[in-house]
Amino acid sequence: MPAFCRDCERVAEEMATVCAACGSARIISHPELFSLAIAHVDCDAFYASVEKRDRPELAERPVIVGGGRRGVVTAACYVARSFGVRSAMPMFKALRLCPEAVVIRPDMAKYAASGRMVRALIERLTPLVQPLSIDEAVLDLSGTEALHRAPPAVVLARLAREVERTVGVTVSIGLAPNRMLAKMAVERGKPRGFAVIGRGDAASVLAPMPVSALPGIGPKAAARLAARGFTTLGALAALSPAEALSRLGEDGPALAAMARGEDGRPVEPSRASKSVSAETTFDADLSALADLERALWPLAERLSVRLKAKALAAAGVTLKLKTASFQTRTRHARLPEPTQLAETLFSAARALLAREATGASFRLIGIGADPLADAAEADRGDLADPDAPKRRAVEQAIDRLRDRFGPGVIGKGRGLSIPPE
Structure with missing residues (x-):
């Protein structure tokens, strides 16, 4: 099975759990590893990570970025998340869960400057970069192997190391054949992760996931699907287009297709922000x-x-x-x-x-x-x-x-x- 080391880039057809060249345990292996080119790059707990970068004494402390006691959590580091703190949570509830947290007011100018640095590094890889937020983007590396003299998976590992070295924050990467699967992959590996979902394993990976894992399916939509007997992606994926239309209405066939891992959206660099x-x-x-x-x-x-x-x-x-x-x-x-x-x-x-x-x-x-x-x-x-x-x-x-x-x-x-x- 194709594999490589994220730290020294050693490539092999078979690799143990530890790299023989550098001793790193950060090994990635997947049957389609070197044939996939759509990636989702997402900074880990970005605002909180920037604050920890600038205040190293907070490295092991729970950090919450947000407003006062009547405000909400803008971001929480992974230490704070281990206590149950989540973005958009009321601050009083977050501090009840994690009273020892260090609360820092948002500094958007600082985060924007760091985000621009990350974006600049990403845009050196391909012109097909679609920013999704200040700290998140999807990119298409198709046809860039000759330019970088390495397959997209290796190029993405280099990017992650370069972001850590020059910006001082970590990123997670999802690699897949399309945007939706890349997004799902990146969520599986956080923080500092690198996860792959291929064409061949999409159905088995998605099947046990809750329907809320699909983009755009919030709590209310998930509840409506559950009322119709659909709680997992596997149940949705089993529907034919005609069945999906009959049981779920106009959106049914598209939902069933997404549940099977199908997504035809291109990476669009010119995507306009709505607000x-x-x-x-x-x-x-x-x-x-x-x-x-x-x-x-x-x-x-x-x-x-x-x-x-x-x-x-x-x-x-x-x-x-x-x-x-x-x-x-x-x-x-x-x-x-x-x-x-x-x-x-x-x-x-x-x-x-x-x-x-x-x-x-x-x-x-x-x-x-x-x-x-x-x-x-x-x-x-x-x-x-x-x-x-x-x-x-x-x-x-x-x-x-x-x-x-x-x-x-x-x-x-x-x-x-x-x-x-």
């Missing part, structure tokens, strides 16, 4: 306009960072507020021209906020870009706003300094008025 946003939940409800503005500014900076990382711009701004009674308000304004600038995003959202801050108490505030535009259209300036290119140049200079020396090296005066949380 970009940032929000925060307060430790205590806020009602005063000045307090809400102070909370809005760092969100505008975070949104600006995310837009730049995705090479996108905001053609409009959406303000989101959640009242103390959990009612959500959204307000929208179209911009004169697309922008990536935090100051412009903030000004537009602040005008919307001023009309809402009339005494009501709010527990959450958010800002989003809607609709999105290409970055090339952003902040070009016109007769009505001739200084836009100058503001863009200033912000780009700030971004370069932050990328090089860290997010706290420089900031605008507006940020100095924000009290520590």
Whole structure:
């Protein structure tokens, strides 16, 4: 069976559990190992890993990245996960499960900078890279073996080592014949994993999995399938197209095909993001306009960072507020021209906020870009706003300094008025 060592790249038709050349136990073997080319690369507990990289004394500690006690968990390291902490969990519940956890406020500028470094390393391998988030991408390495002088599996192992060496975080890799199977594979091996699902073993690997393992099948959809007698992928996979249509409706044949490991989606480098946003939940409800503005500014900076990382711009701004009674308000304004600038995003959202801050108490505030535009259209300036290119140049200079020396090296005066949380 084809195999190779992830650490020294020794390739063999048969390999023991330990590499004879370097002694590593990180051996990958699979009948289709050197014929598969679709990979899913996912950073392990990315935000928490970046924080541990910058604070080595936290290496063995449980770390949670997220808001205050009334916020939610943005990310949790694997030590914290062993206590049951999960992303999107309310912070009070996470701290009840893991009271000794170190809680760190999110630093999106730092994470975006690290994410760009990982992305740059991935994009050196193939032009067919489809980013899925700041720390995750799918890539097609078909036809690259001659270029890299190695099959995709070996090239991916090199990538993982290079990310660890230069960025200081770990990644997990899923290798398969299509995107869906690659995604399922990457989830099997975390952290620092490398898992393979081939064409020949897809049916046997998927059959015992719950239906919720399929992309897009959440708890409600899984409950509906269970009510019809389908709890595993094997049960779905056994349906013919006609049976699937009859028993599950229009989506039935596609679900049955996915349960068999079939996925015809190509890797699309130009896939457009549907939305970009940032929000925060307060430790205590806020009602005063000045307090809400102070909370809005760092969100505008975070949104600006995310837009730049995705090479996108905001053609409009959406303000989101959640009242103390959990009612959500959204307000929208179209911009004169697309922008990536935090100051412009903030000004537009602040005008919307001023009309809402009339005494009501709010527990959450958010800002989003809607609709999105290409970055090339952003902040070009016109007769009505001739200084836009100058503001863009200033912000780009700030971004370069932050990328090089860290997010706290420089900031605008507006940020100095924000009290520590």
